[in-house]
């Protein structure tokens with residue numbers, strides 16, 4: 001079956017009327033700033049076209065049908081869908097808000113003097129200290145219950161690196177232009193910003209700690225604050241747009257739920273606990 005584009009080209013060659021029609025559409029489009037041509041374009045609406053086609057007695061009904069299809073397709077290209085407009089608006093707000101909050105993006109930015117502090121917050125949510133710390137605790141742990149929790153935290157941290165890497169590799173959204181790429185220890189996918197790996201880790205680890213460690217109330221509050229500050233610092237440092245962090249936070253929560261579902265225990269994976 002020929003493609004619609006091929007059959008339309010063949011149809012144009014066979015019917016000079018179609019060619020004229022196509023050219024008139026192009027002419028109107030190039031003169032979009034001219035009010036007269038805008039008026040002409042209004043008369044190109046499918047309704048108006050129907051009338052003018054009906055008055056052409058020489059064209060067959062099949063030709064009329066094909067000619068009526070052209071402007072309709074054209075309208076779809078000229079008028080973006082509601083979803084398209086909503087997404088573009090969201091993107092514009094996202095970029096504007098991210099630039100406004102990115103007050104520590106450079107030393108010379110309005111909060112540039114807080115940049116070293118923000119970079120410390122960044123390290124507190126980095127993968128290396130978390131994985132190294134978990135391995136150390138695993139080595140030091142002397143109870144089976146403790147080992148089970150720590151082993152699952154390690155599993156969660158590794159799974160987080162893999163899932164974030166996959167999504168970053170698929171979406172390939174560049175980091176904000178005001179970001180300075182001076183981050184410590186990154187993978188190649190970390191040139192991309194969606195989602196924020198720090199936000200996924202902060203959300204997942206904080207939920208993990210709140211659910212599996214016995215912590216005093218002030219410490220629980222500190223854990224929650226840490227997750228929020230790490231996430232906010234990503235936008236303040238100019239590393240991410242707001243939507244990267246919001247999605248990252250959501251993804252971190254989902255990852256925690258996945259870890260709960262896949263929980264490694266002596267009964268499900270005895271070989272891991274036989275050390």
Ligand SMILES: CC(C)=CCC/C(C)=C/CC/C(C)=C/COP(=O)(O)O
Nearest residue numbers: 127128131185186190196197198199
């Ligand atoms: C043991 C091992 C494979 C550790 C690798 C840890 C590592 C290099 C993680 C990357 C962490 C990072 C820089 C994530 C990027 O975070 P964003 O918030 O900027 O997306």
